[in-house]
Amino acid sequence: xxxxxxxxxxxxxxxxxxxxxxxxxxxxxxxxxxxxxxxxxxxxxxxxxxxxxxxxxxxxxxxxxxxxxxxxxxxxxxxxxxxxxxxxxxxxxxxxxxxxxxxxxxxxxxxxxxxxxxxxxxxxxxxxxxxxxxxxxxxxxxxxxxxxxxxxxxxxxxxxxxxxxxxxxxxxxxxxxxxxxxxxxxxxxxxxxxxxxxxxxxxxxxxxxxxxxxxxxxxxxxxxxxxxxxxxxxxxxxxxxxxxxxxxxxxxxxxxxxxxxxxxxxxxxxxxxxxxxxxxxxxxxxxxxxxxxxxxxxxxxxxxxxxxxxxxxxxxxxxxxxxxxxxxxxxxxxxxxxxxxxxxxxxxxxxxxxxxxxx
Amino acid sequence: xxxxxxxxxxxxxxxxxxxxxxxxxxxxxxxxxxxxxxxxxxxxxxxxxxxxxxxxxxxxxxxxxxxxxxxxxxxxxxxxxxxxxxxxxxxxxxxxxxxxxxxxxxxxxxxxxxxxxxxxxxxxxxxxxxxxxxxxxxxxxxxxxxxxxxxxxxxxxxxxxxxxxxxxxxxxxxxxxxxxxxxxxxxxxxxxxxxxxxxxxxxxxxxxxxxxxxxxxxxxxxx
Numbered sequence: 144x145x146x147x148x149x150x151x152x153x154x155x156x157x158x159x160x161x162x163x164x165x166x167x168x169x170x171x172x173x174x175x176x177x178x179x180x181x182x183x184x185x186x187x188x189x190x191x192x193x194x195x196x197x198x199x200x201x202x203x204x205x206x207x208x209x210x211x212x213x214x215x216x217x218x219x220x221x222x223x224x225x226x227x228x229x230x231x232x233x234x235x236x237x238x239x240x241x242x243x244x245x246x247x248x249x250x251x252x253x254x255x256x257x258x259x260x261x262x263x264x265x266x267x268x269x270x271x272x273x274x275x276x277x278x279x280x281x282x283x284x285x286x287x288x289x290x291x292x293x294x295x296x297x298x299x300x301x302x303x304x305x306x307x308x309x310x311x312x313x314x315x316x317x318x319x320x321x322x323x324x325x326x327x328x329x330x331x332x333x334x335x336x337x338x339x340x341x342x343x344x345x346x347x348x349x350x351x352x353x354x355x356x357x358x359x360x361x362x363x364x365x366x367x368x369x370x371x372x373x374x375x376x377x378x379x380x381x382x383x384x385x386x387x388x389x390x391x392x393x394x395x396x397x398x399x400x401x402x403x404x405x406x407x408x409x410x411x412x413x414x415x416x417x418x419x420x421x422x423x424x425x426x427x428x429x430x431x432x433x434x435x436x437x438x439x440x441x442x443x444x445x446x447x448x449x450x451x452x453x454x455x456x457x458x459x460x461x462x463x464x465x466x467x468x469x470x471x472x473x474x475x476x477x478x479x480x481x482x483x484x485x486x487x488x489x490x491x492x493x494x495x496x497x498x499x500x501x502x
Numbered sequence: 503x504x505x506x507x508x509x510x511x512x513x514x515x516x517x518x519x520x521x522x523x524x525x526x527x528x529x530x531x532x533x534x535x536x537x538x539x540x541x542x543x544x545x546x547x548x549x550x551x552x553x554x555x556x557x558x559x560x561x562x563x564x565x566x567x568x569x570x571x572x573x574x575x576x577x578x579x580x581x582x583x584x585x586x587x588x589x590x591x592x593x594x595x596x597x598x599x600x601x602x603x604x605x606x607x608x609x610x611x612x613x614x615x616x617x618x619x620x621x622x623x624x625x626x627x628x629x630x631x632x633x634x635x636x637x638x639x640x641x642x643x644x645x646x647x648x649x650x651x652x653x654x655x656x657x658x659x660x661x662x663x664x665x666x667x668x669x670x671x672x673x674x675x676x677x678x679x680x681x682x683x684x685x686x687x688x689x690x691x692x693x694x695x696x697x698x699x700x701x702x703x704x705x706x707x708x709x710x711x712x713x714x715x716x717x718x719x720x721x722x723x724x725x
Contacts, residue, residue, distance in 0.1 A: 187621075189621050189624070189625070214624070215621070215624040215625050216624055216627050220625055221625075222622065222625040224621070224622055225618075226618065228616065228618040228621070228622035230623070230637055231641070232640045241623075241636060242626035242627060244627070286622075286626060287625075289626070290627055
């Protein structure tokens with residue numbers, strides 16, 4: 144297990160607390176300049192933070208109190224750099240062989256085994272510039288695994304390849320990881336990539352880790368507005384909680400949404416709330432359902448966008464048209480209901496899907 | 503044709519460029535990899551012989567190497583002979599004079615190695631020494647060859663500094679460029695032409711070697 148706590152004020156502020164279990168992929172997500180790569184460099188020993196502790200598999204690599212700060216060579220890490228950083232003057236074989244320990248370097252099978260593992264058999268004598276981006280990434284992974292690392296660090300490994308190759312490499316990493324029992328830390332600014340590959344996600348912004356949890360937790364139940372903004376929560380609003388008898392209501396821009404009985408809110412509390420666009424339910428004309436009575440709101444369609452079979456409908460609320468709510472419906476539902484720009488529709492905001500964040 | 507002067511020139515150029523290999527590489531590595539106070543001053547000092555008139559540099563070296571100076575006196579007490587007007591003094595002066603020609607190409611080639619290549623080597627478990635010999639040195643090799651060839655050619659053609667520090671002692675400090683000057687003064691134009699052509703030929707061949715080497719290298723390793 145990898146445990147990292149770091150604090151520093153300069154050159155960039157850091158306030159990091161994260162952990163990653165063996166065999167898990169932890170995605171470190173955040174915008175450019177958030178400090179993701181710096182955290183990775185701290186774990187690798189390429190950057191020393193002011194204070195904190197880094198330990199992996201019961202080995203302490205960094206401990207500011209005990210003045211422990213092992214060099215990268217002394218930490219068993221496998222690092223895949225953003226542009227792979229292959230040694231350009233060495234063949235694929237020698238790139239990998241160089242990362243083996245001296246005892247292992249005499250064993251030619253070891254390199255061949257690693258090459259087979261990343262599906263590069265037959266390319267051992269090529270130079271890095273003779274390889275495609277995807278092949279270069281596989282060499283970088285094989286080189287990182289050559290040291291039999293206690294942690295695998297991937298710094299934006301998919302940013303240097305095209306979309307088609309990226310998709311292939313996702314699948315390869317996913318199949319490769321099942322044979323790896325060390326923690327894997329993946330730095331990425333791509334939320335979809337993180338959600339697809341990672342078991343846990345840590346959101347980092349301005350050098351501070353804001354929340355760690357499963358991709359579902361982070362994307363649908365962000366702890367606070369800062370996390371919600373980082374993970375691009377599309378329906379993020381403000382409102383006030385009002386208690387009526389033993390039930391709670393959410394007063395939102397003149398609309399009253401029933402919350403039912405909840406124990407995470409207080410009377411007259413100002414909150415931010417979010418609802419996933421797929422939990423905004425369209426009142427279908429062709430087939431009215433019982434759910435229509437739950438928190439109905441009406442509005443006018445101002446725009447529609449379809450991507451991979453999902454139509455995102457932007458609706459300006461009737462009560463106050465400067466509020467726009469997004470609703471995701473399948474493309475065939477949009478077609479069956481003849482949704483189009485300028486049309487007035489009604490929707491239900493499902494109470495159980497309303498996620499409330501305290502300021 | 504003054505073969506004695508030719509021999510002195512070749513010997514001086516060879517010794518100087520060989521001496522500049524470790525000295526230049528050490529300085530270039532220091533400048534490329536460390537941040538320290540006065541780094542710019544050190545780099546400027548190394549580059550100074552490029553812009554300083556050779557006679558000025560020669561004058562300062564002459565004063566500095568003279569047996570009445572601290573360094574000159576120390577050298578005399580150590581070896582028993584003076585640096586000024588000797589081959590050793592000329593050798594020392596040539597190292598200073600050709601220093602920028604050695605350091606600059608080495609520095610540029612070391613600086614052109616991306617930092618993550620070095621870091622990837624450390625993360626692969628290579629010590630700083632192994633990283634230097636296995637990664638940095640092979641990648642900086644074209645710059646090192648360029649540095650050696652340039653400092654050899656530059657030393658071969660130096661005139662002002664040689665005249666100031668070495669005088670014109672046959673077999674000791676009279677180099678080919680001084681001999682050419684003497685021939686011109688003595689109206690021996692045939693001798694001056696043949697010696698000049700030799701220097702021209704060596705310069706052309708050595709610079710061509712640098713270009714061929716760098717091209718073939720960059721074809722092999724596309725950085």
